[in-house]
Amino acid sequence: MRAPRENLFHLIEPLLPHVEHPSRYLNHEWGACEEQDGPFHLCMVYADVYEVGQPNLGVAILYNNVNAREGMSCERCYLPWKDMSALMRERGVPLLSLEGAAPLASFDAIGFTLAHELVATNVLETLDLAGIALTSAERDVDDPIILAGGPSAWNCEPLAPVFDAVLLGDGEESIVEVCACIRDARAEGLSRADLLRRLALVPGTYVPSLYDVVVDEGTTRWGRAVPRAGEDVPEVVLKRCVNDFAATPAVAQRIVPYMGIVQDRLSLEVLRGCARGCRFCQAGMTYRPVRERPAEQVVSCGVEGLLASGHDEISLTSLSTTDHSQCEAILNGMNVALEGRGIRVSIPSQRLDSFGVDMAAAVAGGKRGGLTFAPEAGSQRLRDVINKNVTEEDLERAARNAFAAGWRRMKLYFMIGLPTETDEDVVGIARMAERVLEIGREVVGRGPKSGVSVSISVAVLVPKPYTPFQWVGQLRPDEVRRRQQLLLHEVRDRAIRVSYHDADVSLVEGALSKMGRAGFSLVRAAWERGCRFDAWTSEFDFRAWEEAARSCGLDLEEVACEEFPLTAALPWGHTSPGVSMGYLQREWRRAVEGVTTPDCTRESCTGCGVCPALGVHNVIQGVRS
Amino acid sequence: MSDPRPQPFSVRPQDLPTKAELPRLRVAYVKDSRLAYLGHLDLISTVERCIRRAGLPFSVGNGFARRMRIQFSSALPVGASSCCEYFDLRLTKRMDPQEALGRLEASTPRAIAPYRAAYVGSRLPALEAWLNRVDWSVGLGPACPADELFDAIREIARRGEVRYLRGEKDKVVDLTRTLCGYSVGEDETGGLSVGVDTLCGAGVSLRPQVLLDAAFALMGRPAPDAPRVRRHRQVHEEDGRIVEPFCGSDAIATSSLF
Ligand code: SF4
Numbered sequence: 001m002r003a004p005r006e007n008l009f010h011l012i013e014p015l016l017p018h019v020e021h022p023s024r025y026l027n028h029e030w031g032a033c034e035e036q037d038g039p040f041h042l043c044m045v046y047a048d049v050y051e052v053g054q055p056n057l058g059v060a061i062l063y064n065n066v067n068a069r070e071g072m073s074c075e076r077c078y079l080p081w082k083d084m085s086a087l088m089r090e091r092g093v094p095l096l097s098l099e100g101a102a103p104l105a106s107f108d109a110i111g112f113t114l115a116h117e118l119v120a121t122n123v124l125e126t127l128d129l130a131g132i133a134l135t136s137a138e139r140d141v142d143d144p145i146i147l148a149g150g151p152s153a154w155n156c157e158p159l160a161p162v163f164d165a166v167l168l169g170d171g172e173e174s175i176v177e178v179c180a181c182i183r184d185a186r187a188e189g190l191s192r193a194d195l196l197r198r199l200a201l202v203p204g205t206y207v208p209s210l211y212d213v214v215v216d217e218g219t220t221r222w223g224r225a226v227p228r229a230g231e232d233v234p235e236v237v238l239k240r241c242v243n244d245f246a247a248t249p250a251v252a253q254r255i256v257p258y259m260g261i262v263q264d265r266l267s268l269e270v271l272r273g274c275a276r277g278c279r280f281c282q283a284g285m286t287y288r289p290v291r292e293r294p295a296e297q298v299v300s301c302g303v304e305g306l307l308a309s310g311h312d313e314i315s316l317t318s319l320s321t322t323d324h325s326q327c328e329a330i331l332n333g334m335n336v337a338l339e340g341r342g343i344r345v346s347i348p349s350q351r352l353d354s355f356g357v358d359m360a361a362a363v364a365g366g367k368r369g370g371l372t373f374a375p376e377a378g379s380q381r382l383r384d385v386i387n388k389n390v391t392e393e394d395l396e397r398a399a400r401n402a403f404a405a406g407w408r409r410m411k412l413y414f415m416i417g418l419p420t421e422t423d424e425d426v427v428g429i430a431r432m433a434e435r436v437l438e439i440g441r442e443v444v445g446r447g448p449k450s451g452v453s454v455s456i457s458v459a460v461l462v463p464k465p466y467t468p469f470q471w472v473g474q475l476r477p478d479e480v481r482r483r484q485q486l487l488l489h490e491v492r493d494r495a496i497r498v499s500y501h502d503a504d505v506s507l508v509e510g511a512l513s514k515m516g517r518a519g520f521s522l523v524r525a526a527w528e529r530g531c532r533f534d535a536w537t538s539e540f541d542f543r544a545w546e547e548a549a550r551s552c553g554l555d556l557e558e559v560a561c562e563e564f565p566l567t568a569a570l571p572w573g574h575t576s577p578g579v580s581m582g583y584l585q586r587e588w589r590r591a592v593e594g595v596t597t598p599d600c601t602r603e604s605c606t607g608c609g610v611c612p613a614l615g616v617h618n619v620i621q622g623v624r625s
Numbered sequence: 626m627s628d629p630r631p632q633p634f635s636v637r638p639q640d641l642p643t644k645a646e647l648p649r650l651r652v653a654y655v656k657d658s659r660l661a662y663l664g665h666l667d668l669i670s671t672v673e674r675c676i677r678r679a680g681l682p683f684s685v686g687n688g689f690a691r692r693m694r695i696q697f698s699s700a701l702p703v704g705a706s707s708c709c710e711y712f713d714l715r716l717t718k719r720m721d722p723q724e725a726l727g728r729l730e731a732s733t734p735r736a737i738a739p740y741r742a743a744y745v746g747s748r749l750p751a752l753e754a755w756l757n758r759v760d761w762s763v764g765l766g767p768a769c770p771a772d773e774l775f776d777a778i779r780e781i782a783r784r785g786e787v788r789y790l791r792g793e794k795d796k797v798v799d800l801t802r803t804l805c806g807y808s809v810g811e812d813e814t815g816g817l818s819v820g821v822d823t824l825c826g827a828g829v830s831l832r833p834q835v836l837l838d839a840a841f842a843l844m845g846r847p848a849p850d851a852p853r854v855r856r857h858r859q860v861h862e863e864d865g866r867i868v869e870p871f872c873g874s875d876a877i878a879t880s881s882l883f
Binding site: 016027259306307311312 | 659660662663664666667668670671673674675676677678680685691692693703704732734736850851
């Protein structure tokens with residue numbers, strides 16, 4: 001039964017004095033779309049607290065697109081923190097949207113953003129707080145249609161029983177089509193099953209309930225999803241891709257939050273996609289092709305966006321902003337247009353090989369905090385394995401430029417657990433950090449007053465679907481910990497700080513990345529044991545996850561660390577970003593041989609298959625050097 | 626947006642206008658409805674963004690962080706509303722206060738709407754220290770008979786201090802220096818409205834909730850669940866003489882909405 005649509009803010013307001021950060025629940029921010037007349041109502045959910053979810057660009061884009069349509073409204077919802085959800089349960093208050101303070105259960109459709117795998121238990125928590133059945137099969141004809149999409153939808157199988165439909169790839173066009181389809185199907189009085197069949201006709205839409213999972217000798221233990229007998233649905237659902245990226249609005253964030261949020265600045269997506277081909281990187285494989293916005297658009301829309309929002313910082317975001325063929329023109333244009341206004345221009349992370357002297361001068365408009373580079377591996381051999389095409393010289397040059405331009409703190413990202421990694425590679429991380437520190441001291445000077453420091457952050461490789469490492473087993477946690485200790489032991493200078501990811505968190509993330517549909521029982525069991533906010537170090541409860549796994553007859557380590565045969569049909573094979581399995585297999589073989597593959601925006605096509613499969617191509621505004 | 630200003634490296638520091646020479650625009654605004662729950666730091670960044678959106682020629686400090694030159698009246702407790710909040714903004718050039726107010730209004734959420742603006746003396750002390758007389762009203766449900774509450778407050782005032790826990794810390798407020806008046810009224814439904822007039826300065830201040838919690842504890846009654854606290858006056862008091870925030874300003878701009 002659909003809940004009635006009504007404004008229930010009066011139920012939340014009395015709870016505000018009793019919770020941490022009441023501004024999470026206030027709404028009415030500057031730029032929020034207050035008119036929510038519908039009659040079709042969608043609610044976009046980012047299943048984490050407000051300050052984590054609000055900066056998400058994907059939600060902002062879909063929010064604007066749906067609200068721009070006649071007859072359609074889109075609101076937002078974030079997961080209340082534990083103090084608030086406990087109070088809500090105690091007083092029988094259901095989960096509400098922000099704009100209209102309407103029960104989530106009153107919406108026509110609800111769209112979850114899957115920003116990472118660890119959001120899984122929060123999805124269940126959201127539905128439960130909203131009073132909506134957890135699985136598609138349990139929902140009534142009137143219940144909201146539960147949609148999902150986003151960067152970690154590439155293996156959505158462990159949550160497949162939850163979702164009525166999953167939107168693959170760029171959502172700006174498909175969300176509107178999906179909403180229209182739901183609206184029309186409801187108007188025609190279709191049954192829920194027929195409505196879902198209709199949804200499966202919208203390109204890029206995967207409807208899990210129309211697929212069965214088959215386990216046979218050609219699959220892994222998780223099987224593969226095949227169209228259910230009698231259902232006319234594609235064997236492989238291909239992602240959607242916005243061809244004319246420059247025709248989409250450059251500034252999607254219109255809402256100016258009241259509370260300090262993560263990434264509290266205006267973001268402008270300067271380009272989409274990355275073809276560098278790093279073999280561990282899911283985004284690099286799944287957001288292809290590369291589409292740049294023209295420099296003039298970035299500068300003029302950035303300045304306009306800042307005037308309209310009042311932010312004092314603009315971040316030029318993308319998977320690899322310094323790869324933009326007009327990056328320097330953009331940075332210089334911005335700095336000139338914004339001079340004297342106390343506004344900073346920032347870039348999330350720098351490419352080592354494109355961080356020249358001019359770039360060093362232009363980034364951050366005078367602010368010299370920390371600078372981030374990602375060499376990812378400690379030796380040239382291993383960087384070749386992962387296709388991170390940067391050299392020791394690139395790092396040294398970039399570090400020298402940055403220190404000379406006034407930076408003092410350098411942050412370097414690395415991974416351990418990469419295929420073929422040896423102790424020598426791990427030790428190499430320490431040596432690289434020392435080299436960078438030494439360059440800093442050479443350039444800036446020695447002694448504690450120079451303020452030169454290097455911090456290294458070491459993640460664990462989680463092999464992700466649709467990367468050339470998708471067949472690889474994750475490194476076992478004991479071995480992860482041994483290598484972490486080895487690295488700690490090797491770093492001897494106190495000006496080098498080491499931080500590393502928890503091996504247990506990575507293990508759960510790895511299991512969620514690998515499992516098929518049967519993995520839902522694990523997610524559900526973990527949620528039933530109180531797992532929430534698993535991405536928060538303070539909240540992650542490994543014991544509960546282990547118990548949950550045991551209760552389902554699973555072992556987390558076995559799941560995450562299992563290697564799949566190169567020829568096996570994979571649990572995610574039926575939802576495709578367009579990259580061909582043949583290409584990924586070829587890339588895996590080249591990885592093992594230590595052979596690199598060039599970037600197709602600089603050299604010719606390397607045959608990943610995306611362009612022919614989707615009928616698209618790279619759009620580069622200038623010439624990439 | 627501010628006009629491009631000379632940078633320290635292109636001009637000798639002694640040639641830059643000092644802060645005291647910059648026009649000082651005082652703005653009065655409300656803090657109402659759900660924005661009463663906005664914490665002070667979030668309020669500061671929200672107001673700064675409103676000023677940027679309004680395009681006022683604000684001045685930026687010369688320090689490393691290049692912050693906007695703005696000062697606020699003292700922080701409100703989270704959940705308290707107010708009809709008398711203030712900020713002082715240094716501008717790089719004088720502009721018509723009516724126009725400044727109009728532009729601010731157009732770029733500010735209604736719940737923290739500005740309603741008065743005027744230039745004030747450049748060398749006045751910072752707002753937070755200067756506005757030392759703060760009066761509150763607190764709306765309670767029908768929690769107890771009005772007389773009983775009044776007597777409890779009088780007894781606490783007589784004792785001269787309140788002790789309370791803030792987080793883990795023991796705090797003491799000297800009521801002889803902070804409490805300058807109180808009243809308890811009752812409406813026809815039995816709801817209570819409490820007036821608490823306070824003086825603050827040099828690290829001492831009295832929040833009305835602290836006084837009321839002590840009074841309810843003395844009566845042996847539970848403190849009311851969600852009292853509606855409102856700051857209704859902030860002025861400067863010196864030797865018993867009251868100075869209003871805009872006293873002495875000519876051309877006080879006023880919003881048509883209020
Ligand atoms: S098909 Fe070729 S040109 Fe297109 S993204 Fe793949 S490698 Fe690049």
